[in-house]
Amino acid sequence: MNHSPLTRRHLLAGAGALSAFATLPAWAQGHSLHRARGGAPIRAGFDEVSGRVIDLSVGAGKRVVQGRKGHGIAVNGSVPGPLVRLREGDTVRLNVTNNLAEDTSIHWHGLLVPFHMDGVPGISFPGIGPGQIFSYEFPVRQSGTYWYHSHSGLQEQQGHYGPLIIDPAGSEPAEYDRDYILLLSEFTPLHPHKIMHRLRTGEGYFNFQQTSWADDYPLSAEDRRMWAAMRMPATDIADVTGSTYTYLANGRGPKEGLEYLFNPGERVRLRVINGSAMTFFNLRIPGLPMTVIAADGQNVKPVEVDEFQIGTAETYDVIVEPRGEAYTIVAESMDRSGMALATLASRPGARAAIPPLRDPPLLDMGDMGMNHGDMGGDMGEGGHSMDGMKMRDTLLLPPDVEVGPGIDMVSMAPVDKMGDPGLGLRDVDHRVLNYRMLSALKPNADTRRPSRLVELHLTGNMERYMWSFDGEMYSAVHDRPIRFAWNERVRVKLVNNTMMAHPIHLHGMFFELVNGEDAAHQPRKNVLIVQPGASAQFDLTANEPGDWAFHCHLLYHMHGGMMQTVTVMGPPENGG
Numbered sequence: 001m002n003h004s005p006l007t008r009r010h011l012l013a014g015a016g017a018l019s020a021f022a023t024l025p026a027w028a029q030g031h032s033l034h035r036a037r038g039g040a041p042i043r044a045g046f047d048e049v050s051g052r053v054i055d056l057s058v059g060a061g062k063r064v065v066q067g068r069k070g071h072g073i074a075v076n077g078s079v080p081g082p083l084v085r086l087r088e089g090d091t092v093r094l095n096v097t098n099n100l101a102e103d104t105s106i107h108w109h110g111l112l113v114p115f116h117m118d119g120v121p122g123i124s125f126p127g128i129g130p131g132q133i134f135s136y137e138f139p140v141r142q143s144g145t146y147w148y149h150s151h152s153g154l155q156e157q158q159g160h161y162g163p164l165i166i167d168p169a170g171s172e173p174a175e176y177d178r179d180y181i182l183l184l185s186e187f188t189p190l191h192p193h194k195i196m197h198r199l200r201t202g203e204g205y206f207n208f209q210q211t212s213w214a215d216d217y218p219l220s221a222e223d224r225r226m227w228a229a230m231r232m233p234a235t236d237i238a239d240v241t242g243s244t245y246t247y248l249a250n251g252r253g254p255k256e257g258l259e260y261l262f263n264p265g266e267r268v269r270l271r272v273i274n275g276s277a278m279t280f281f282n283l284r285i286p287g288l289p290m291t292v293i294a295a296d297g298q299n300v301k302p303v304e305v306d307e308f309q310i311g312t313a314e315t316y317d318v319i320v321e322p323r324g325e326a327y328t329i330v331a332e333s334m335d336r337s338g339m340a341l342a343t344l345a346s347r348p349g350a351r352a353a354i355p356p357l358r359d360p361p362l363l364d365m366g367d368m369g370m371n372h373g374d375m376g377g378d379m380g381e382g383g384h385s386m387d388g389m390k391m392r393d394t395l396l397l398p399p400d401v402e403v404g405p406g407i408d409m410v411s412m413a414p415v416d417k418m419g420d421p422g423l424g425l426r427d428v429d430h431r432v433l434n435y436r437m438l439s440a441l442k443p444n445a446d447t448r449r450p451s452r453l454v455e456l457h458l459t460g461n462m463e464r465y466m467w468s469f470d471g472e473m474y475s476a477v478h479d480r481p482i483r484f485a486w487n488e489r490v491r492v493k494l495v496n497n498t499m500m501a502h503p504i505h506l507h508g509m510f511f512e513l514v515n516g517e518d519a520a521h522q523p524r525k526n527v528l529i530v531q532p533g534a535s536a537q538f539d540l541t542a543n544e545p546g547d548w549a550f551h552c553h554l555l556y557h558m559h560g561g562m563m564q565t566v567t568v569m570g571p572p573e574n575g576g
Contacts, residue, residue: 042061042077043074044252046080049084055094058104058128059074063187065252066255068246079161083162083181084165087140088143090139099130103153108148110144111138112142113138115545118549123547145163145271145317157188174293177263180270183251184281185276186276196556238335239278240279245333247338247339250342259345260342260344261348262322264322267320272317272318276312278554281310282425285320285328285344286327286330286352286353286355290318292318296315296525298524300438305431305433311503311527312503314529324352326344326345328355334361358424421434422529423501438515440512440521451490454482456469457497458497460562467560469562482565483569486568493535494535494536495535496530499532505553506548508566509542509548510526544568546568
């Protein structure tokens with residue numbers, strides 16, 4: 001690829017090169033699936049496919065989760081799609097057949113691939129049209145826990161996602177007796193375009209935890225006046241909540257009994273993948289500590305915790321050593337409107353107590369970018385009162401931020417919050433993971449000092465449900481890429497001027513979190529949660545040439561404009 005003249009323009013012009021329709025099993029027949037009355041629904045859970053050549057088929061059908069029915073998109077007939085198991089060092093070909101009546105795609109989340117194999121329509125390839133087959137082919141250059149999902153429309157929300165595990169060419173650094181996948185997601189009977197419409201016309205439509213003068217939330221009269229003046233509640237934590245979502249573990253609802261068997265004393269590896277469209281989960285196993293050994297597929301020095309927040313699209317690998325009869329795995333949505341559940345069981349059917357949902361968390365002054373308290377920020381003159389003013393009226397934005405209808409409220413003084421465990425976990429009485437606790441297990445290859453700083457602001461208008469970088473919503477037609485020179489070492493600072501957490505994902509490359517570790521041991525990730533009213537930084541070596549998507553991984557935020565293209569220039573000709 002390094003010497004190929006292939007560009008995004010050439011790729012988009014070559015859409016007709018995809019191969020023709022092929023004969024497929026009954027479950028993969030697109031909109032003809034389950035047309036007969038009483039036909040079987042899409043299966044929950046997943047099989048495994050492996051090898052150097054793998055066939056995947058995308059089809060549509062009906063889903064049933066705990067008695068709720070809705071339209072689904074499945075890969076190989078199941079939601080999640082099959083576990084794709086690869087081996088480091090192999091060159092693989094994945095043939096994807098589209099049996100939908102619309103375009104589709106597969107993005108291999110976190111994988112180091114040539115940019116035209118990354119699977120993002122409009123940026124790295126033209127997409128896969130109805131009845132077409134596209135063959136992804138690339139060398140496997142890494143190992144670890146990853147996942148895959150559609151990058152077309154809003155298909156992720158409908159079930160188009162699945163786990164992906166890459167076995168290392170050598171030995172694993174951690175020892176364990178059992179290896180399990182826990183893929184978290186959501187189900188809703190609502191069509192995703194209807195959800196997007198309701199978010200656009202009434203941003204708080206799905207929030208049933210609104211504040212009022214008569215509620216029991218621990219808010220002072222002054223706090224209530226402030227929130228009322230800003231026309232948003234302190235409980236505005238998640239855009240889409242348990243009012244419409246059923247939270248899933250490996251495609252199963254909390255009442256559907258997912259269990260992982262173990263023998264007491266065994267070391268169990270849990271590969272936790274957040275494959276949701278819009279949900280941050282706070283994950284804990286009451287009575288059982290977890291040792292984090294990997295983040296976003298990359299090994300870290302083991303760190304023992306009792307709970308961690310996993311943002312949309314993140315992955316964490318943990319080791320647990322259960323010795324009792326059963327333990328409940330609790331993945332509570334960040335706004336505490338619901339949970340996904342599974343059980344570690346020493347025998348089939350063994351169960352432990354299920355804890356009740358905890359009280360919903362509340363946004364505070366630190367989340368507004370004002371009073372950061374212990375997070376190291378400065379309230380500044382005027383303390384915590386905003387006197388009913390719009391925050392953007394009190395802040396002069398940088399000149400490169402497009403001020404307009406896409407910006408509503410702006411945090412006043414965002415500060416670094418790498419040590420923030422996340423909303424709802426700041427005051428719990430047990431050990432909670434934060435980014436400052438992560439350290440790379442093996443030294444990073446590139447420890448050069450960055451040659452420049454790129455600052456990007458995460459912006460939005462919550463009333464209009466518009467999301468953006470630097471006040472500019474993404475447009476494939478008028479895209480202005482972020483450009484990096486070949487092999488450039490750069491530091492990127494993300495400033496969250498909104499009052500929502502954003503999991504920002506860079507395709508095609510890993511970056512190192514600037515979290516207080518020395519350059520050699522900054523942890524490598526591909527998703528970074530930027531907390532409300534906060535900033536976060538990462539270092540990047542731009543050594544993967546091509547055009548790459550860079551976006552918020554909250555699906556409706558990306559669809560609402562929070563996306564941009566990163567362009568990495570190719571290496572000089574002839575090595576000169």
